[in-house]
Amino acid sequence: MSTKPTIPQGTRDFPPEVMLRREFIFNTIKTVFRKYGYAPLETPSMENLSVLTGKYGEEGDRLIFKILNSGDFLSKATEFEDSRKLSFEISKRALRYDLTVPFARFVVMNQNDITFPFKRYQIQPVWRADRPQKGRYREFYQCDADVVGSDSLIYEAEYICILDEALSNLGLDDFTIILNNRKILSGYAEVIGQSDKFVDVCVAIDKLDKIGEKGVRKELADRDIPSESADQLFKMITFTGTTEEKINFLKEAFAGSETGLQGVAEMEEVFQMYQNLSSFKGKVDFNLQLARGLDYYTGTVYEVKVNNVKIGSICGGGRYADLTGVFGRPGLSGVGISFGADRIYDAMEELGLFEDLTTAPVDVLLINFGSETLNPALKTLNKLRAAGISAEIYPENAKMKKQFSYADKKGVPYTLLIGTAEIESGLFQLKNMKSGEQVSLSVEDIISKLR
Amino acid sequence: MSTKPTIPQGTRDFPPEVMLRREFIFNTIKTVFRKYGYAPLETPSMENLSVLTGKYGEEGDRLIFKILNSGDFLSKATEFEDSRKLSFEISKRALRYDLTVPFARFVVMNQNDITFPFKRYQIQPVWRADRPQKGRYREFYQCDADVVGSDSLIYEAEYICILDEALSNLGLDDFTIILNNRKILSGYAEVIGQSDKFVDVCVAIDKLDKIGEKGVRKELADRDIPSESADQLFKMITFTGTTEEKINFLKEAFAGSETGLQGVAEMEEVFQMYQNLSSFKGKVDFNLQLARGLDYYTGTVYEVKVNNVKIGSICGGGRYADLTGVFGRPGLSGVGISFGADRIYDAMEELGLFEDLTTAPVDVLLINFGSETLNPALKTLNKLRAAGISAEIYPENAKMKKQFSYADKKGVPYTLLIGTAEIESGLFQLKNMKSGEQVSLSVEDIISKLR
Numbered sequence: 094m095s096t097k098p099t100i101p102q103g104t105r106d107f108p109p110e111v112m113l114r115r116e117f118i119f120n121t122i123k124t125v126f127r128k129y130g131y132a133p134l135e136t137p138s139m140e141n142l143s144v145l146t147g148k149y150g151e152e153g154d155r156l157i158f159k160i161l162n163s164g165d166f167l168s169k170a171t172e173f174e175d176s177r178k179l180s181f182e183i184s185k186r187a188l189r190y191d192l193t194v195p196f197a198r199f200v201v202m203n204q205n206d207i208t209f210p211f212k213r214y215q216i217q218p219v220w221r222a223d224r225p226q227k228g229r230y231r232e233f234y235q236c237d238a239d240v241v242g243s244d245s246l247i248y249e250a251e252y253i254c255i256l257d258e259a260l261s262n263l264g265l266d267d268f269t270i271i272l273n274n275r276k277i278l279s280g281y282a283e284v285i286g287q288s289d290k291f292v293d294v295c296v297a298i299d300k301l302d303k304i305g306e307k308g309v310r311k312e313l314a315d316r317d318i319p320s321e322s323a324d325q326l327f328k329m330i331t332f333t334g335t336t337e338e339k340i341n342f343l344k345e346a347f348a349g350s351e352t353g354l355q356g357v358a359e360m361e362e363v364f365q366m367y368q369n370l371s372s373f374k375g376k377v378d379f380n381l382q383l384a385r386g387l388d389y390y391t392g393t394v395y396e397v398k399v400n401n402v403k404i405g406s407i408c409g410g411g412r413y414a415d416l417t418g419v420f421g422r423p424g425l426s427g428v429g430i431s432f433g434a435d436r437i438y439d440a441m442e443e444l445g446l447f448e449d450l451t452t453a454p455v456d457v458l459l460i461n462f463g464s465e466t467l468n469p470a471l472k473t474l475n476k477l478r479a480a481g482i483s484a485e486i487y488p489e490n491a492k493m494k495k496q497f498s499y500a501d502k503k504g505v506p507y508t509l510l511i512g513t514a515e516i517e518s519g520l521f522q523l524k525n526m527k528s529g530e531q532v533s534l535s536v537e538d539i540i541s542k543l544r
Numbered sequence: 545m546s547t548k549p550t551i552p553q554g555t556r557d558f559p560p561e562v563m564l565r566r567e568f569i570f571n572t573i574k575t576v577f578r579k580y581g582y583a584p585l586e587t588p589s590m591e592n593l594s595v596l597t598g599k600y601g602e603e604g605d606r607l608i609f610k611i612l613n614s615g616d617f618l619s620k621a622t623e624f625e626d627s628r629k630l631s632f633e634i635s636k637r638a639l640r641y642d643l644t645v646p647f648a649r650f651v652v653m654n655q656n657d658i659t660f661p662f663k664r665y666q667i668q669p670v671w672r673a674d675r676p677q678k679g680r681y682r683e684f685y686q687c688d689a690d691v692v693g694s695d696s697l698i699y700e701a702e703y704i705c706i707l708d709e710a711l712s713n714l715g716l717d718d719f720t721i722i723l724n725n726r727k728i729l730s731g732y733a734e735v736i737g738q739s740d741k742f743v744d745v746c747v748a749i750d751k752l753d754k755i756g757e758k759g760v761r762k763e764l765a766d767r768d769i770p771s772e773s774a775d776q777l778f779k780m781i782t783f784t785g786t787t788e789e790k791i792n793f794l795k796e797a798f799a800g801s802e803t804g805l806q807g808v809a810e811m812e813e814v815f816q817m818y819q820n821l822s823s824f825k826g827k828v829d830f831n832l833q834l835a836r837g838l839d840y841y842t843g844t845v846y847e848v849k850v851n852n853v854k855i856g857s858i859c860g861g862g863r864y865a866d867l868t869g870v871f872g873r874p875g876l877s878g879v880g881i882s883f884g885a886d887r888i889y890d891a892m893e894e895l896g897l898f899e900d901l902t903t904a905p906v907d908v909l910l911i912n913f914g915s916e917t918l919n920p921a922l923k924t925l926n927k928l929r930a931a932g933i934s935a936e937i938y939p940e941n942a943k944m945k946k947q948f949s950y951a952d953k954k955g956v957p958y959t960l961l962i963g964t965a966e967i968e969s970g971l972f973q974l975k976n977m978k979s980g981e982q983v984s985l986s987v988e989d990i991i992s993k994l995r
């Protein structure tokens with residue numbers, strides 16, 4: 094084979110300079126997760142197909158990457174007329190589609206060994222056979238924290254802090270953490286007399302950003318929701334004011350809805366606890382219009398938007414009343430959040446936040462002057478590394494120009510010149526590759542300068 | 545679905561306590577890679593099938609996990625009599641089998657942007673449809689460092705240091721870094737007059753550990769290598785002495801073999817540079833019997849054995865003259881090493897090296913005494929976290945016994961009691977969960993104690 098190789102559509106190589114930035118993002122988030130008592134978990138890339146099928150809707154099922162069985166898979170195949178049916182006969186494993194279902198599967202399999210509430214974070218790739226387009230990949234990392242086995246709203250309040258602290262530590266400074274509660278959405282439906290059309294109401298509200306009030310009113314009318322109900326709905330979801338004013342307004346509006354009132358009470362408690370818990374003071378917005386689509390959420394829902402970049406939501410999450418019921422273990426409530434690493438990367442790049450991040454893979458390059466000076470150079474190299482400095486020597490006695498160009502292209506900030514004169518004096522030439530400045534220093538001084 | 549879910553054979557979940565140990569291993573190795581100027585790279589989990597096929601031999605090809613094409617894959621299928629043939633019609637992507645072929649593919653695709661010599665490390669899972677057994681998994685991490693684009697033996701010498709430093713930093717203290725050179729093996733074959741049977745000679749020597757001298761002699765005889773040649777061979781490979789004595793011995797023995805002499809000269813240069821480069825002094829063994837099977841190695845070869853655990857080789861590697869030729873870019877020489885993370889984990893566990901490793905996911909648990917003391921508790925929690933301490937509060941006002949049991953099971957080293965009396969005095973009770981000792985401290989003192 095000598096045609097130029099390619100990689101599959103929708104997948105990416107991450108070269109060193111991108112990796113160092115991605116690692117900065119993941120490490121920053123991970124550090125915050127740990128500070129809040131979340132512990133790491135990893136699950137296998139492949140799950141049994143039966144674990145994944147039926148968990149992501151019909152569309153989701155179609156986007157699952159299936160792994161072909163090994164060996165003589167045809168011996169068990171009969172459905173040669175229908176790709177979908179045949180696929181279940183010739184593949185019994187598939188690639189992870191998200192981190193939530195494998196987490197639920199793990200919790201059920203290990204329920205007797207787990208200490209509840211169980212708090213885990215998980216940073217791993219997932220795969221979706223989606224049509225690739227700008228910002229949408231077939232392999233991408235998810236970065237989730239979830240807690241399962243408690244109804245306490247403390248976790249809801251802490252997730253605001255986690256979002257705030259992680260994003261602030263990444264250097265983002267103009268973002269809004271948007272909150273609402275699915276029980277408040279139930280309240281709307283109840284109050285406008287459309288409890289049986291709760292899902293339709295949710296779906297319509299979820300589109301408000303995209304299609305505007307007129308569009309939403311049309312959607313509602315199409316679903317036989319009378320215009321008086323729509324009026325009532327818009328009166329509620331367009332109310333503006335402080336968090337306290339919103340809470341008071343909804344308490345009145347939901348006088349007739351127990352679920353709605355419970356949602357308001359939950360929000361009130363979450364905000365109260367958050368006040369005592371938070372060091373960071375990012376903008377938190379109680380958004381009466383946040384719906385989070387048709388997801389399995391049943392309580393608090395989260396979204397985060399970067400205000401100075403057009404990029405959509407960079408984080409999301411919420412409370413789900415029953416995480417593990419689908420695997421035969423009902424009654425375990427969970428709440429979690431997810432950081433969209435790719436969008437965060439793009440936002441940070443657009444805002445120039447990577448510019449101050451040192452992505453040099455190595456601190457100093459020793460120039461190679463050939464066999465005569467090699468041993469002292471290697472000894473110096475060893476001293477630098479023993480002091481914890483990332484250092485390398487150019488592998489050959491090449492022309493100076495070539496060696497400096499190597500340092501330049503790699504972004505190495507310093508080069509070190511150890512020629513015969515330098516060995517005699519014990520003072521080596523340290524060159525700052527950016528400024529061009531060159532100073533004569535002892536190994537000890539070089540170490541303290543670079544460390 | 546309510547049957548208990550399972551995970552695919554040969555795959556594993558890594559729960560928090562295992563993850564924290566694995567992270568310690570990977571971070572330790574990564575830190576050393578970086579100190580030697582290696583930068584991170586990640587490639588996609590899936591490669592085009594054509595990139596992988598034919599690179600790992602016939603057996604390897606069979607062990608590649610193929611991904612079923614999405615949608616109506618049957619429309620292009622014709623080979624319904626032969627699973628192997630059909631598999632190429634219905635899958636065009638496959639899971640990564642190792643990290644070396646994707647690395648070569650990356651280098652060729654990006655050859656115009658890469659600064660050579662290109663030094664990368666890569667820590668990612670690979671997949672093999674092997675029969676699972678103790679210590680052999682279908683998904684496992686590889687942990688590789690390679691440099692491509694230079695023939696310099698400096699890299700060979702540095703890899704000894706990297707192996708030595710990484711394994712020492714992991715706490716292993718009785719291991720041997722074993723070295724040889726494939727050109728020395730060529731020398732043997734030449735000297736005994738069996739150059740045309742070089743591969744047979746290699747394969748036989750490679751089995752010496754397993755089948756002993758008698759077995760190897762039989763293998764050689766079976767391949768029509770006369771017993772005088774076998775005698776000559778054993779005289780060479782059983783020579784004992786210091787590294788210097790071995791080098792001198794081989795120089796004489798290889799008087800008639802240019803390749804053999806070149807191998808000896810390479811070893812001599814590697815050892816000489818290593819002397820100047822190394823801070824750690826693990827045992828390095830110039831092993832005249834090391835062959836490294838039938839691999840693509842052409843120069844120095846490495847293996848590492850832990851002497852006080854029966855576990856086989858935990859690291860391996862070597863020089864390959866042509867890494868990228870198969871993708872249409874000949875002439876790029878490379879050298880690399882690979883750490884076997886699973887075996888290292890098992891060895892460390894057997895040696896009790898994880899015992900001192902703190903794997904507690906959180907430093908301190910605040911006991912929850914209910915709503916009356918909640919706000920001060922949350923404020924304290926915030927102060928602890930702001931000081932960088934990993935802390936959490938039990939989410940409900942449960943019985944003390946239950947809360948302490950949670951801390952115990954999670955391995956949390958301290959609990960903090962903030963009741964009404966404590967709030968009044970400003971002194972909180974910090975309990976050491978191991979010793980049971982309880983002391984009364986201010987928040988500031990707690991922070992300095994835990995930090």
